[in-house]
Amino acid sequence: MRYACLIYYHPQTLFGGSPEANAALAECANYDEVLKGSGHFVSGEALELPTSAVTVKMRDGVASTTDGPFMETRDMLGGVIIIEAADLNEAARVAAGHPIARIGSVEVRPLVDFSQPPPKF
Amino acid sequence: MSEVDASLATAYRQEKRRVLATLIRLLGGFDAAEEALHDAFAAAAVAWARDGVPANPYAWLVSAGRFRSLDRWRRRARLAGVLSDLAVLAETDWQPPEPEAIADDELRLIFVCCHPALAEDARICLTLREVGGLTTEEIARAYLTRAPTIAQRIVRAKARIREEALPYEVPGRAELPARLDSVLRVLYLIFNEGYAATDGPDLTRPDLGAEAIRLARLAAGLTDDPEALGLLALMLLHEARRASRIDAAGDLVLLEDQDRTTWDRGLIGEAQGLIGQTLAARRAGPYLLQAAIADLHASAPGMAETDWAEIVGLYDVLARVEPSPVVALNRAAAIGMRDGAAAGLAAVTAAMAGGGLDRYHLAHAARADMLRRLGRTGAAREAYGRALDLARQPAERRFLQARLDRLDRLG
Numbered sequence: 001m002r003y004a005c006l007i008y009y010h011p012q013t014l015f016g017g018s019p020e021a022n023a024a025l026a027e028c029a030n031y032d033e034v035l036k037g038s039g040h041f042v043s044g045e046a047l048e049l050p051t052s053a054v055t056v057k058m059r060d061g062v063a064s065t066t067d068g069p070f071m072e073t074r075d076m077l078g079g080v081i082i083i084e085a086a087d088l089n090e091a092a093r094v095a096a097g098h099p100i101a102r103i104g105s106v107e108v109r110p111l112v113d114f115s116q117p118p119p120k121f
Numbered sequence: 122m123s124e125v126d127a128s129l130a131t132a133y134r135q136e137k138r139r140v141l142a143t144l145i146r147l148l149g150g151f152d153a154a155e156e157a158l159h160d161a162f163a164a165a166a167v168a169w170a171r172d173g174v175p176a177n178p179y180a181w182l183v184s185a186g187r188f189r190s191l192d193r194w195r196r197r198a199r200l201a202g203v204l205s206d207l208a209v210l211a212e213t214d215w216q217p218p219e220p221e222a223i224a225d226d227e228l229r230l231i232f233v234c235c236h237p238a239l240a241e242d243a244r245i246c247l248t249l250r251e252v253g254g255l256t257t258e259e260i261a262r263a264y265l266t267r268a269p270t271i272a273q274r275i276v277r278a279k280a281r282i283r284e285e286a287l288p289y290e291v292p293g294r295a296e297l298p299a300r301l302d303s304v305l306r307v308l309y310l311i312f313n314e315g316y317a318a319t320d321g322p323d324l325t326r327p328d329l330g331a332e333a334i335r336l337a338r339l340a341a342g343l344t345d346d347p348e349a350l351g352l353l354a355l356m357l358l359h360e361a362r363r364a365s366r367i368d369a370a371g372d373l374v375l376l377e378d379q380d381r382t383t384w385d386r387g388l389i390g391e392a393q394g395l396i397g398q399t400l401a402a403r404r405a406g407p408y409l410l411q412a413a414i415a416d417l418h419a420s421a422p423g424m425a426e427t428d429w430a431e432i433v434g435l436y437d438v439l440a441r442v443e444p445s446p447v448v449a450l451n452r453a454a455a456i457g458m459r460d461g462a463a464a465g466l467a468a469v470t471a472a473m474a475g476g477g478l479d480r481y482h483l484a485h486a487a488r489a490d491m492l493r494r495l496g497r498t499g500a501a502r503e504a505y506g507r508a509l510d511l512a513r514q515p516a517e518r519r520f521l522q523a524r525l526d527r528l529d530r531l532g
Contacts, residue, residue: 001258038156039163087256088272090159093152110258110268 002042002111003091007079009104011049014078020103027099035083040094044081075104082111125170132178133162138254140182142226146289147187151251151279154186156193161186227252228291228339234278235304236287243278244307246271253311253332263314263329291343301344305352305408308337312356316363317514324367324516330360347399351409354392358415361388373520377424389419407443410435429459446477450484457487462494482511486521493528502528 014021028046035041054065078100085091088108095106140161144154161182168185175181234247245264249255257275261268281287292300315329337353365379396412405413414435421427436452449472457465469488478484489504502525509521 001256037163038159039166040159087250087258088268089250089257089275090155092272092276093155 001085001087001091003083003085003088003095004109004111005081005083005091005095005098006077006107006109007046007081007098007100007104008075008107009078009100010075011078014100014103024099024103031099032081034097035081035094038094040083040085042082042084044079046079047077050076078104123170125166125174128174128178129162129165129169132165132182136179136182138252139179139227140186141251141254142230143183144186144190145230145251146226147183148190149289150283153190157186157190158182160189160193164189225291228343229289231304231336231339232291232300233282233287233289235300235307236282237300237303238285238287239278239281240274241306241310243274243281244303245310246274247278248307248336249311249329249332250275252336255328255332259328263318263326297344298346301340301346301349304340305337305348308333308340309352309408312337312359316359322515323371324373324514325363327363330356330363334360341395345398347402347404348406348408350395350399351406351412354395355408355412355415357388357392357395358412358419361385361392361419367516371516373516376418381422384419389416392416392419405438405442407439410439410442414439424458427458429455433459446472446475446481446484449475450478450481450487454487457491457494462491466491466495480511482508482517482521485511486524489524493524498528498531 014025032041032044035044050069053069054067055069057064081098083091083094085094088110091108091110095101095108098106100106137158141154141158144157144161145151148154148157164185165178165182169175230252231248234251235244239247246260249260249263250257255263257271258268261271264271291297311329312333315326315331315333318324318326334353334356337349337356341349341353343349361384362379364385365381365383366374368374392412393416396409396416399409402409414432417428417432417435432455433452436448436455440448440452450469453465453468453472456468466488469484469491472478473484473488485504485508489501489508492498492501492504505521505525505528509518509525512518512521
């Protein structure tokens with residue numbers, strides 16, 4: 001099964017210069033290679049800070065855009081890695097190995113299987 | 122699919138569980154072993170395509186996993202500057218064990234996964250995933266829980282095993298009986314869910330049943346404990362009847378309507394052999410008693426020829442050894458067969474008055490059945506309605522609805 005590992009961190013903590021944060025950042029540089037070596041890697045990208053983002057909405061056929069979001073006071077989404085794993089426990093174990101898991105957090109989400117019906121609300 | 126891919130897929134299906142069990146022993150932990158297992162299969166994809174499929178895939182995978190894991194440790198240790206500490210680990214020679222020793226690795230794993238220090242639901246999840254090789258998602262489906270709940274239970278249970286340093290071993294003779302009880306209980310619960318799923322489209326889950334039987338065989342091979350043999354016999358007797366319990370449409374078929382010629386006589390014979398082996402034992406525990414009851418059903422050519430008096434007698438003993446509301450209910454149903462519906466109704470009513478059955482759909486269904494046989498249609502309809510309100514599994518619900526419809530046609 002495929003899972004998305006959504007990587008969250010607090011920018012001031014990750015880029016604040018502490019030895020732990022610097023070590024994690026250094027390890028991040030080749031973590032894709034580690035995941036490729038273990039056969040888990042499907043794809044992955046790191047994201048720029050939300051200061052360079054726009055948010056788009058369509059309402060009644062009218063588009064509106066705003067800057068941001070600006071959420072420097074809390075954890076923000078900093079990267080997405082898609083992995084292949086046997087089950088949720090394996091995916092969680094792989095996610096726990098990501099350097100950012102020691103500084104921020106990694107949310108593990110199964111990718112949607114479109115052969116299954118959508119959830120009911 | 123290429124030949125190598127096919128061999129890999131076969132090895133993954135057949136060897137994964139055993140390779141993992143051995144790696145957990147060699148590496149002394151679940152996470153390291155799972156990492157190593159994954160590495161071993163990744164390495165096999167490359168090496169087998171280049172060098173051909175090895176003669177003994179199990180041995181190849183264990184040594185590849187172990188080697189890769191040592192490599193990983195060395196890399197980490199180099200970073201931490203403690204390389205010399207690893208010399209001891211690297212020197213221990215590993216030889217592929219004999220087949221009996223492989224089974225031992227699985228047994229050790231069963232005992233740590235079923236350790237009484239873990240909560241019962243955690244034991245079930247851990248055993249199914251680590252020994253049974255089911256995925257978190259499959260376990261969640263079987264037990265009607267969300268996958269994250271199961272994942273957390275497994276993570277917590279593993280943390281507990283690590284923190285408490287629960288030993289990865291088959292307990293010694295003195296400790297074995299107490300620990301074996303916990304193992305048998307977990308296997309019994311897994312089998313039950315496979316035999317009569319709580320919910321979901323299918324009444325039975327053959328995968329859970331088959332896994333429970335495989336593990337019960339391992340446990341029974343370890344000891345001459347009559348309960349271990351009794352549990353295996355009980356599972357085999359139910360398994361023998363599995364195909365006849367459901368018709369082509371997926372509907373429930375009652376014991377009285379089951380085609381007894383389809384029952385697997387091989388499995389029944391094996392179970393009877395196991396029950397025979399335990400006759401010398403003085404202690405008749407709950408699994409053996411239930412197996413003896415199932416054996417009386419399996420041996421009878423039909424409902425009328427079934428030895429109901431003996432069945433009631435066995436339920437009497439079972440009710441003394443392990444009293445429970447469900448045992449009282451089953452005993453009442455057997456009384457209904459031995460002495461007629463009026464006696465059965467009195468027994469069911471008494472069992473329900475004992476408490477614990479109010480929300481159990483089968484108790485209301487049993488009561489409804491006695492009322493129906495006595496011609497008390499109105500009361501029967503009410504009781505079937507109550508059973509239908511409580512039942513969740515679709516095949517059971519269809520069965521109860523059909524009973525209600527038939528009463529309505531009678532007027």
